Amino acid sequence: MGKRDVPEVNAGSMADIAFLLLIFFLVTTTMDTDSGLMTQLPPPVPIDQEPPPPIKDRNVFTILINSKNQLLVKGKPMRVEELKDAAKEFVMNPNREEKMPEFKQEEVDFFGLYEVSKGVISLQNDNGTQYARYLLVQNELQRAYSELRNELARRKWNKDYEQLNDDQQKAIRTIYPQRISEAEPKNIGKKL
Template identity: 55%
Template sequence: MRRPVGEINAGSMADIAFLLLIFFLVTTTMDVDTGIARILPPPPDPNQPIPDVKERNIFKVLVNRNDQLLVRDKPGDIRYLKDEAKEFLSIHIDDERFPEVKEETIPLLGTVFVSKGIISLKNDRGTSYDMYIQVQNELAAAVNELRNELSRKYFGMDFEKLINEDQKKAVQQAVPISISEAEPENVGDN
């Protein structure tokens, strides 16, 4: 004869679940990692000549060891950097004070003008990382604003809200992040 199996008491199940819950509550880290993404250039090829870039196509930003800015050979202010960079990178056809533009045919956009402007960023070894990020942030903001403007004009929404990969690519091609970082060197006396 089979013995009747007694029912297992499930009353403590809640306690066990609580214990596990508390363990995961404690160990969990909810923070999402955020940051500014950049692509580094490949190491310079000694055989390749340094490309010749016209003076008017370069927007020079220097940061010294005291975190002071020199924007286009004039002392600059981080608060105005974004607007200056944005103005520099926007399209001005046949204007000597602004960088050259080239016509490019981009899928989805058709033939558009793309600025040849390059932002050249140079920092000292003594510059603080905080300042460097602020400068990078302002420059990224300038590019993002231009991308948003273009994206709104063609697709009716901000660049970040674009879902279609092709549309994203088109906007990225029309407004490239052209930030060139100089090889490191010491600016000023140390």
């Protein structure tokens, strides 16, 4: 065994490894997408339009948020944690109570004649309400609706609402329409 040079490492496959890594990162990295709560604003009201007919008191679920971020739901103070269940109970009205919203019979695809709640959620906040609190309330209301829709979808098709096809989703949306109306804010507890 004499003196021998170390053979050069073959670098020909280096490019292959590099590309492999590149493809690996390409596939696994997810670009952070923006996400948020989707809502639909009502179209602007023409000035000459006459005011809509008043809605019966029992059909309205009023939520007021004051400048100290406290909630008043149907005249009673409530914590945000309870809001979701209260909203669900309001829309479902499981015991058909007098004070809770009425139902109207409606023809729905897949379901036939179905009782659809006439309930409307009305949300009003103060100008001083914290944005985070307002969003939390919106979030809880959306959660109430999505839970209702999911429950119905599971009962009917044994699937989550998200997994249904467009027609089925539409049918469920007819039964549980997301009716949240937002009143003009009040300016009572203005912080200076």
